[in-house]
Amino acid sequence: MNTKQLEVQGMTCGHCESAVKGALQELTGVENVDVHLDSGKVEVTFKEGTVTEADMKEAIEEQGYDVVT
Amino acid sequence: MNTKQLEVQGMTCGHCESAVKGALQELTGVENVDVHLDSGKVEVTFKEGTVTEADMKEAIEEQGYDVVT
Numbered sequence: 626m627n628t629k630q631l632e633v634q635g636m637t638c639g640h641c642e643s644a645v646k647g648a649l650q651e652l653t654g655v656e657n658v659d660v661h662l663d664s665g666k667v668e669v670t671f672k673e674g675t676v677t678e679a680d681m682k683e684a685i686e687e688q689g690y691d692v693v694t
Numbered sequence: 695m696n697t698k699q700l701e702v703q704g705m706t707c708g709h710c711e712s713a714v715k716g717a718l719q720e721l722t723g724v725e726n727v728d729v730h731l732d733s734g735k736v737e738v739t740f741k742e743g744t745v746t747e748a749d750m751k752e753a754i755e756e757q758g759y760d761v762v763t
Contacts, residue, residue, distance in 0.1 A: 638704075
């Protein structure tokens, strides 16, 4: 299992948290998603060799948020 | 037709706007809802003698937001 931390801009409330979390959890290989609204940090735990960082960024950006790193 | 303006706290993004708008539009008698995120103002247009201000406040509070006035 692997963990990737992303920094996301524009998440302001619980609805935003749910939107980002839900989009990431739909990706094959993603096991867990932790969203920290105050810091904008998103931690994704996933099976190695399945989902890529690019996939994660795309899923977040499709929800209307910007990924900084 | 009548219009009531409410001041709502805690709406931060488009999801919040949709939640408040959707809850108010479900009330019988409500014809139109305008949400101004920046000011927190919500304008509800409704048929007189149908929905009450208390109904509106309840619908908003059920979504997790506070009505100031």
